[in-house]
Amino acid sequence: MNILLVGEFSRLHNSLKEGLEKSGHNVILIGSGDGFKDFSVDIDVSSKIKKSKILSLINSMFIRFLNLDFIKLENAFYYNQKINQLKGFDIIQLINEDALFTYPKFQIKFLDKLFSQNKDTFLLCCGNDYISVKYALDGKLKHSSMTSYLEDQSQKKRFIYALKYITPPYKKLHHFIYKNTKGVIASDMDYHIPLKNHPHYLGLIPNPINVDKIEYIPLNVNDKINIFHGINSHSSIKKGNKFFTEALYIIKKKYEDKVNIIETTNLPYKEYINIYNNAHILLDQIYAYDQGYNALEAMAKGKVVFTGAEQEWLDHYNLEEDTVAINALPDVNYLVKKLEWLIENPDQINKISKNARQFIETHHDYKEVAKQYLATWQNN
Known part of the structure; x- marks a missing residue:
């Protein structure tokens, strides 16, 4: 099969790609490398603004005073540049509801075309999204990534990235993706618990780890x-x-x-x-x-x-x-x-x-x- 993995936050998609290739499948990973983490990708859409201290500073000022993020606009531009390369895939998987890290209206437009020119698309619940953030904010978990915010809402600015998922534009994006994908997979228990009993949920699949690349190092505890x-x-x-x-x-x-x-x-x-x-x-x-x-x-x-x-x-x-x-x-x-x-x-x-x-x-x-x-x- 031809498989397209969209986005990378942790190396999950890289390891999944390596596992799929072992089974003889052709896999392409498109993404930005997730900033300073610099993960490997096949099709690079990383931000030039983010790599420049001066441009990043200017962009921060636009975000602060005009609520306009040029990195998000840049991401939309780069993904749209690549859209004609992204055809003929049997499977597409998005790493997250915000896999492209651009404004929801641009994501919906891009994803609509991406979905139309390929076969089946799936969503991975890996990181914050509409359901996991809402579930946490409703106080249904003993603790979560939103706990510090629930304890002290004066910290709201530190949680803008997570809280955006419950705003109307991202809620619209959430519903669009759920309507146009075959199902959602959770990568661990933190996302499995909020998704349980949801009709679109396909179950938990553990994070893939390339144990062939990672050597076990016996621990010597004779010293400090x-x-x-x-x-x-x-x-x-x-x-x-x-x-x-x-x-x-x-x-x-x-x-x-x-x-x-x-x-x-x-x-x-x-x-x-x-x-x-x-x-x-x-x-x-x-x-x-x-x-x-x-x-x-x-x-x-x-x-x-x-x-x-x-x-x-x-x-x-x-x-x-x-x-x-x-x-x-x-x-x-x-x-x-x-x-x-x-x-x-x-x-x-x-x-x-x-x-x-x-x-x-x-x-x-x-x-x-x-x-x-x-x-x-x-x-x-």
Whole structure:
């Protein structure tokens, strides 16, 4: 089959592409590389404005004073330039409802033409969208990426990206996509829970991880324990990074002779994964039920990851608490106690490390996950 994957936020579509190609399918990935993360794409529509400090500054002023984002206009222009190349695909999958990152009216116009000149289209629920944001704002989750906003709505400016999904233009885009696609697939429990029982929902397919490319690194804990905390400033508030930072401050004072702590901000993807290679423990995110892509890749390497590992996730995979990953909660004292437990019981680090790799190989192997996507697409 000829398959077009539209958009990339985390490396999910890259790994899915690699798995699909192993089964003999022809796959093209179009996207921007997601800014500073710089993910690989086959057809590049990355912003020239975003790569220029001066143009980005000017654009920020237009957004602030005129509510006009030239990067979104630029994205619409680049996608429309490529539309005639995007024909003859059996399957199209959008990474998200805002896969093109342009104004909804331009997305609807582009997608209408894209859909008309190809066969079947599917939507991936991966990141914020209309249903997940509304579900969180309605208070139906114990915690979510919207928790900080619900606790303090003076932070509204920090949540503009998420809140846009419940505005009339994006709600219209949501309904257009749902009307013109065969179904929606969730990438993890955080999106599965809001979508349950929705007539358009096709089910959860775990994130694909290329275990052939990611080598398991046995952990040597004879010396200091290395703790890594990589921060993305654009999403730090919704991921709850401040709780990790506060917990690390306490740990550093108490265990200075036993730990090395590394904190980074906004690293490109390749640099990010290289820096955490020597880590024993990786602090990923708070407010999640399941693991995101960074956490899964770190688990594949055998890191002990603090991330979403809620009871719903444990039940789904039939796991016991603290055997594969550490559930990260918005509680500094709790995080400190979990870190102390690992520092004082380094044998647990090795045990969780091996379990984490096995879990990824069992449930997230990119070749097997690609087969799940193929079956879902073909059955719908």
